[in-house]
Amino acid sequence: MAKGGAKKAAARARRDAANRLLADNRLARHQYEILDTLETGIELLGTEVKSIRAGQVNLRDGFCLIRNGELQLHNVHISPHSHAGAYFNHDPLRVRKLLAHRREIDKLRGALDQKGLTLIPLNLHLKGSWIKVTLGLGKGRKLHDKRQEERRKQDARETRAAIARY
Numbered sequence: 001m002a003k004g005g006a007k008k009a010a011a012r013a014r015r016d017a018a019n020r021l022l023a024d025n026r027l028a029r030h031q032y033e034i035l036d037t038l039e040t041g042i043e044l045l046g047t048e049v050k051s052i053r054a055g056q057v058n059l060r061d062g063f064c065l066i067r068n069g070e071l072q073l074h075n076v077h078i079s080p081h082s083h084a085g086a087y088f089n090h091d092p093l094r095v096r097k098l099l100a101h102r103r104e105i106d107k108l109r110g111a112l113d114q115k116g117l118t119l120i121p122l123n124l125h126l127k128g129s130w131i132k133v134t135l136g137l138g139k140g141r142k143l144h145d146k147r148q149e150e151r152r153k154q155d156a157r158e159t160r161a162a163i164a165r166y
Contacts, residue, residue, distance in 0.1 A: 023124040025059035032138030041099035042133050045090045047081035064119035066109050071098035111137055
């Protein structure tokens with residue numbers, strides 16, 4: 001019986017390794033109220049894949065646009081690969097195409113036409129051997145909204161601590 005449990009634990013460990021987080025944009029959830037999320041593929045070059053797997057990516061200033069019916073990822077910095085020559089390396093800030101179904105893109109286009117909504121990359125993660133991007137449809141928060149959210153989180157923390165004491 002112990003072997004079966006070990007096999008399940010090993011399978012879970014392999015699955016977790018195949019679905020690991022590569023980069024996260026934690027500031028986006030502070031600056032924006034995320035209304036909806038979408039997981040898309042991303043069109044990458046070989047040196048970009050190697051750099052992303054090494055954790056050399058910055059999503060902080062990234063945003064997405066819909067141009068010519070295609071989703072495009074702008075201003076995401078993927079560092080050049082250290083073991084490739086200058087000729088074979090990629091441009092760190094190039095515009096990358098995101099892979100989504102037509103109806104998903106049309107749904108996003110309708111939402112983006114509303115005033116004040118934007119598409120932000122929330123994280124890069126592995127799904128099997130594929131690198132995926134989670135996009136968030138967000139509305140920008142004002143300073144008072146950020147303070148109110150921080151106050152709500154603090155109250156929740158204090159409540160959990162009070163319940164744990166009893």
